[in-house]
Amino acid sequence: MSSLSLPAPRRRTLPARPMVSRHAFNVWRRNRDVFLKLWKTELVLPFIEPILVLLGLGLGLGSFIDLGAHTSYIRFLAPGVLTQWAMFQAVFDSSWGAYFRMENHGIYTAIASTPASFDDVAAGEILWAATRALTSSVAILIVLLALTPAYGIVRSPLALLALPVAYLMGLCFSALALSCVAIAPSLSFLGYFFNIVIIPIFWLSGGFFPLERMPAVLQAIAWALPLTLATSIDRHLLNGTFGLNDLWHIGLMAAEALALAWLAIALLRRRLIK
Amino acid sequence: MAVHQPIIVARALRKQYGAFVAVDGIDFEVDAGECFGLLGPNGAGKSSTIRMITCLSPLSGGSLTVAGLDVTQEPRRVKRILGVVSQDDNLDPDLNVLENMLSYARFFDIPKAEARTRALEALSLFGLTDKQREKIDNLSGGLKRRLTIARALISSPEIMVLDEPTTGLDPQARHLVWQQLRLLKSRGLTLLLTTHYMDEAARLCDRLVIMHQGRILVRGMPEQIVRQYVGIEVIEATGPARDALAPLRLTEGVTLEETADTTYVFVPGPAAPLLARLDLPAEGVSVRPANLEDVFLRLTGRGLLE
Numbered sequence: 001m002s003s004l005s006l007p008a009p010r011r012r013t014l015p016a017r018p019m020v021s022r023h024a025f026n027v028w029r030r031n032r033d034v035f036l037k038l039w040k041t042e043l044v045l046p047f048i049e050p051i052l053v054l055l056g057l058g059l060g061l062g063s064f065i066d067l068g069a070h071t072s073y074i075r076f077l078a079p080g081v082l083t084q085w086a087m088f089q090a091v092f093d094s095s096w097g098a099y100f101r102m103e104n105h106g107i108y109t110a111i112a113s114t115p116a117s118f119d120d121v122a123a124g125e126i127l128w129a130a131t132r133a134l135t136s137s138v139a140i141l142i143v144l145l146a147l148t149p150a151y152g153i154v155r156s157p158l159a160l161l162a163l164p165v166a167y168l169m170g171l172c173f174s175a176l177a178l179s180c181v182a183i184a185p186s187l188s189f190l191g192y193f194f195n196i197v198i199i200p201i202f203w204l205s206g207g208f209f210p211l212e213r214m215p216a217v218l219q220a221i222a223w224a225l226p227l228t229l230a231t232s233i234d235r236h237l238l239n240g241t242f243g244l245n246d247l248w249h250i251g252l253m254a255a256e257a258l259a260l261a262w263l264a265i266a267l268l269r270r271r272l273i274k
Numbered sequence: 275m276a277v278h279q280p281i282i283v284a285r286a287l288r289k290q291y292g293a294f295v296a297v298d299g300i301d302f303e304v305d306a307g308e309c310f311g312l313l314g315p316n317g318a319g320k321s322s323t324i325r326m327i328t329c330l331s332p333l334s335g336g337s338l339t340v341a342g343l344d345v346t347q348e349p350r351r352v353k354r355i356l357g358v359v360s361q362d363d364n365l366d367p368d369l370n371v372l373e374n375m376l377s378y379a380r381f382f383d384i385p386k387a388e389a390r391t392r393a394l395e396a397l398s399l400f401g402l403t404d405k406q407r408e409k410i411d412n413l414s415g416g417l418k419r420r421l422t423i424a425r426a427l428i429s430s431p432e433i434m435v436l437d438e439p440t441t442g443l444d445p446q447a448r449h450l451v452w453q454q455l456r457l458l459k460s461r462g463l464t465l466l467l468t469t470h471y472m473d474e475a476a477r478l479c480d481r482l483v484i485m486h487q488g489r490i491l492v493r494g495m496p497e498q499i500v501r502q503y504v505g506i507e508v509i510e511a512t513g514p515a516r517d518a519l520a521p522l523r524l525t526e527g528v529t530l531e532e533t534a535d536t537t538y539v540f541v542p543g544p545a546a547p548l549l550a551r552l553d554l555p556a557e558g559v560s561v562r563p564a565n566l567e568d569v570f571l572r573l574t575g576r577g578l579l580e
């Protein structure tokens with residue numbers, strides 16, 4: 001419209017470093033309030049799917065798999081179920097949920113019109129979606145404990161530490177999903193993300209079969225993925241064989257969570273601050 | 275207003291998206307306690323200006339202060355004293371009416387009990403008390419807009435920033451919103467609003483600027499602008515009556531404008547004495563007071579701008 005066409009000046013007010021304040025917690029509380037309003041409907045689902053998988057695959061498919069007298073396929077499957085559904089919860093909340101909040105309902109802009117910033121919004125969303133991973137793990141751990149007398153799944157009180165592990169892994173996946181939302185041109189893009197990124201991660205996590213049988217390249221990729229790391233850690237926690245290697249895996253996951261959160265905040269800022 | 279106390283000050287304010295200049299170096303001051311209007315057609319740069327004031331969009335150039343605070347340096351402090359009503363209703367559909375207020379209050383560090391008191395107060399002020407448990411999706415457009423304004427009030431802001439507060443509302447709802455904005459002004463709040471409804475600006479604004487293509491074309495008090503750029507009365511003629519107005523072309527101080535189907539004559543005083551001299555047909559001529567829309571159309575042209 002205007003006749004002037006100068007090159008765009010540099011954005012002076014955008015520091016690259018995330019500027020997260022305590023308001024991220026207020027974003028978290030907003031999501032918690034919504035969750036608690038719907039808790040009755042949200043309460044059932046986290047139990048149903050894992051139970052189906054544990055019983056269907058663990059007992060059904062497991063009857064074809066002979067792992068020797070001391071263990072069973074359902075025991076092999078348990079740590080994976082504990083982490084996979086936690087991942088799905090975090091991804092759902094941070095992809096479709098976040099997209100609707102941002103694009104359809106304008107909630108991010110509404111919050112950024114208060115003393116909170118878009119960085120606070122992104123951080124609060126990530127912290128919340130990880131909480132969904134945690135609540136999902138609580139439900140599954142209850143199922144695992146209920147099945148333990150019959151199948152000997154939980155063998156150590158260390159299993160309780162699977163909950164903070166789920167939170168940490170949830171941070172990774174919610175940040176990854178939110179990064180995807182930040183670059184998504186439309187809602188259908190999230191379907192691609194889920195099918196091309198999340199589903200392969202799901203199969204490659206070592207939850208259904210040991211990774212040692214896979215080609216070396218796939219193994220190397222798999223061991224960088226938070227789901228694989230969390231599944232391996234949880235396996236050791238359930239069995240009470242937690243060791244130094246697991247600590248290193250936790251450190252790696254923490255680094256990934258930080259890097260992905262940084263990425264999500266930067267991408268979301270790029271999308272929303274014009 | 276006896277004392278001018280500028281609370282928003284823009285100097286050479288500029289906003290550029292790539293090669294497109296949305297706001298092209300504008301200067302303006304909004305005084306504390308007044309209602310200030312940013313007028314202009316779609317794409318004039320109003321919303322970009324608002325987004326910079328509400329710290330949602332970085333400046334491309336110039337300076338902008340709110341209550342003495344630089345928006346680029348202290349966005350959180352600036353946003354603390356603003357009540358922002360955005361163009362589209364961005365209420366939270368996952369929460370009910372009261373929960374929307376309370377959730378918003380947290381971001382201003384208002385303690386829970388206090389937030390509740392203020393929320394109920396604001397809801398009652400806007401006639402929403404009966405709706406406090408209602409879902410957002412069940413509210414009409416007018417109620418949603420009133421709730422958005424009520425929500426912005428929960429932090430007891432010094433300045434209300436309203437981007438097209440009545441766009442899309444039916445006449446009843448528009449009048450209610452106007453009434454409430456006047457009430458807020460009478461309580462001492464500063465109002466900054468954008469609109470492309472000229473009657474709205476004339477009713478509400480103490481002072482205004484008309485923007486076009488990123489620049490400010492005129493500024494001043496509504497009636498003073500109308501008098502200066504158009505006059506007091508406008509004669510409109512359609513059909514065969516248009517020819518009867520031709521002699522006015524030579525009258526001093528009078529401006530005549532022809533569009534495809536209408537002739538407009540802008541008169542600096544009453545139109546009756548001029549018309550008395552003409553031989554007019556029975557139909558097709560009307561006289562009305564000049565208004566901001568005339569100013570707007572004369573300055574920005576009558577063609578479609580996009």
